[in-house]
Amino acid sequence: MSRRAETLLWVAQRASAAVLGVCVLVHLATIIYAVQGGLTGAEILARTRGNTAWFTFYTVFVIAVAVHAPIGLRAVLAEWFGWRGRARDFALIAFAVVLAGMGLQAVSGVFA
């Protein structure tokens, strides 16, 4: 991988971390607020389904996770296990796709 590509990955991880910082706070605040009176699954779905704003928010959240986590793992795999090179990077692209796929499926199930 070129030095520019490695640098852009680093920038993407920092940028996604900034997005995640906001997303995690909003997510935690929302669930703490929402469950105060006790909620059933059906009540949650009644509120979330068809809500475009929350659909967009959690789509951004999932994409930020799918960008952030594999880049971090890339360094962990290199430094802890000595795994470097293209095989590692392709494995991590697959991991990113799985993360994004599972996350977007969940977002679609709850908010679409």
Added chain:
Amino acid sequence: MSATLHVRVWRGGADGAFREYEVPRRESQTVLDVVTHIQRALDPTLAYRFACRVGMCGSCAMTVNGAPRWTCRTHVDTVARDGTLTIGPLRNLPVIRDLVADMREFFDKWARAQGQFKGRRTRADDFERISPESEARRRADAAIECIGCGVCYAACDVVAANPAYLGPAALNRAWTLVNDVRDAAQPERLRAVAGDDASLACHTHMSCTERCPKALSPTAGIAGLKRAVSRAALQGKL
């Protein structure tokens, strides 16, 4: 203060072992005094490096009770635990013998980080005038006093995890040149300090800054390099 100091000293190469010595305690005794006493009075085969003895040359750095230090500027009083000292060669470098580490890779990385000044002018030209108050010069001056002792490199856990990582000293040197407006090799230097084995690998543990005997902050310089290479990458200049 007990009359003697119990000292464990690394002997041999990478597969060596600690050997134990009893050294008389003295007032204002430094760790270098201890090592010198062992070589002169107890075991003349002990190999170690020193030159100036006053914290100028940086050649006497060793691992003392687990931390890299200049032995000439480390008083036994400040580091001995229960009258015991453990002295080894610097970490993260191959051991040549006893307390002598092989510094070649350390300095090769300075070269790989483009740590050489490349000027535009010849000796026929006049001096370039640089204001010491300019922001870039202040940044360079804050990092310029490094004497290449290797303490930060031995303290760095990223070097331990990734031997290809350029390390704090080489990156600190590159940072002084990135801020030197006279230098003509900026694009090559930014390329050299970008990527997985250079500035971006730093985890900001700050062990280098904690241990630097000159109280420099390689961590701050590396953070500056991260910003510089990120900007260059986004602008397509890397």
